[in-house]
Amino acid sequence: MAQTPLRGADATRVKIENFTFTPTALTVKVGTVVTFENDDDIPHIVVASDGSFRSKALDTGDGYTFTFTKSGDFPYFCALHPHMQGTITVIP
Numbered sequence: 751m752a753q754t755p756l757r758g759a760d761a762t763r764v765k766i767e768n769f770t771f772t773p774t775a776l777t778v779k780v781g782t783v784v785t786f787e788n789d790d791d792i793p794h795i796v797v798a799s800d801g802s803f804r805s806k807a808l809d810t811g812d813g814y815t816f817t818f819t820k821s822g823d824f825p826y827f828c829a830l831h832p833h834m835q836g837t838i839t840v841i842p
């Protein structure tokens with residue numbers, strides 16, 4: 751599996767493992783690139799509650815990258831398993 755390059759403090763990742771987003775709550779600065787990476791052996795789909803982002807079905811080892819350009823709280827969940835929830839808090 752290829753490593754997703756991280757760009758210093760402006761990039762970070764959320765792991766999907768055991769039907770859990772880790773970290774569940776993440777605070778980043780505006781402009782941060784967040785990669786959601788599926789380490790489970792079944793697909794997941796990352797969807798923002800406000801519709802601002804949505805991944806394709808992520809198979810094992812797949813990643814979805816989104817750049818957060820607005821501040822605020824961005825709750826999200828898995829479209830296939832709605833009990834899987836997390837929040838990205840974006841600060842200026």
Ligand SMILES: [Cu+2]
Pocket residue numbers: 793794795828829830831834
């Ligand atoms: Cu899921």
